[in-house]
Amino acid sequence: MYEDILKKYSPEKENLISILHDIQNSDPQNYVSEEAVQEVSEYLNVPLSHIHGVLTFYTMYSTKPRGKNIIRLCESPPCFLKGSENILKKLCEILNVEVGETTEDGIFTLELCACLGVCGNAPAMMINEDVYGNLTEKKVEQIIIDIKGRA
């Protein structure tokens, strides 16, 4: 099932992190499934426990299905200073979810993350691979509406 991804990499453990990224990005639910873990384990000849250890160590991976779009709001000090808590409240309110949850329509998962390195434009968040900065409550509302419109 994941042959197309696996064959891009030589079967060495050092490729594990990149392989897991590719698998997660290819999954419509943005996660790494148990079947994928099995297949990677066989391909790399690495124990399942090792892969689970890696998957649960890094914050960018998920072992549970998520929404189509992953919102990662920065909660580090520079964004905190610029009001990320208010942005979080607003996001929870308009999406009707708590942190870590997925919206009922499956379009968004809301997560918090550490510094994204765009602090000059704090508060900031990433949605998938796109960065949004200088956030205001009004701005995030519009961003969510725009993405929903494209969904």
Next chain:
Amino acid sequence: MKSKSHIADTHKYNFNYENRVVLKNSGIIDPENIEEYIGVGGYKAWEKVLTQMKPMEVVEEVKVSGLLGRGGAAFPAGLKWSFTAPLKAEQKYIVINADEGEPGTFKDRLIMEGDPHKLLEGTMIAAYAVGASKSYIYIRGEYTLCISRLKKAIVQANEYGILGENIFDSGFNHEIEIKIGAGAYVCGEETALIESMEGNRGTPRSKPPFPGVEGAWHKPTVVNNVETIANVSAIINNGADWYKTLGVEGCYGTKVYTIMGDVELPGLCEAEMGTSLRTIINKYGGGMKNGKQFKAALVGGAAGVFLSNEMLDVKMDFNTLKEYEAVLGSGAILVMNEDVDIVEMLWSVIRFFRHESCGKCNPCSNGTTVLYNLIDKIRKGKGKEADLDELIRISEAMFLTSFCALGQSPLMPIKSAINNFKEDFLTKIK
């Protein structure tokens, strides 16, 4: 990889204020076109070392320049190279630490996005100096634009014969590969980074052996920060003596500072080592936002120090700040105005460490949680004055007993916040 920025650039800024070495080409040349880099003198230093210099001469030049590591620890780069260069090994590696995760730090991102070839050139020079035929650039997974630009730059350098086999007929071969992180602050620690590169959980290794002797796949490995390496080509082109005309005694060159928070023009600037905090805020940061009063600056990121207005005129360089029990760290400067509550800010800093502790050692994984519970209690108005001593006592114990720098880091922000802004804490305690 598709990546776009939704950040509108509304600032007008005069770059002529700055004395740029590292960021000289950023914003001027097209970072995705190798010919533009070559057009402004790029890869001249690479050609010079390959055709005119012996590896040990390169090490010596960087050593004499006094270049200090820019990742935060300020270890002399030439000295680091000199440990690895004489070692006999079938394989040595250069690893570029581009896992920039210190809150408030985005200098490496802008170096990689703005001038990826400069990083490649410095990497190759380091590789030649220590005798490494392969280099890795470990970039945090969130930096998608850096990843795509560096991948493109590597392809171009190979096409032009600047990388590859028998480069410029010198007999030297070199290959550079990108490795990607997956979200873990601790991977900025060099041995944790190596673990991650090898496909493991990013937990730190015991030192010694240091990576310079036994690093990636147990081979001698020099790990350098992006900004450090981005200085190297200028040192080779202009000489160590020129480099030492910049900055202050013992701390030469420039520093790329990231300035943010309550200033008019948040962003980055490159200034000579030793520039005062006041100058950085007023000249490069556009002054305090909305004319508010300066209260504090968190310098060096979460692992940094809360400075009060008494420090506004102190020289910002690694050595001078050390005299004041402060740090420059990564060069992040988070400016706070008179309305900011330092208790809240310290709470945010400790929350960060609690989240990022990797779980390998007890002092850090338990300590960060205990610290968080204490500061949370104070924040909610349920603390006692003795809790302040407890915060310092525990972070001191963590400093002494933690396995790596992560667990040693909370001490500095905690101690400086409590010592310099005690009023804020006492107001909450009452």
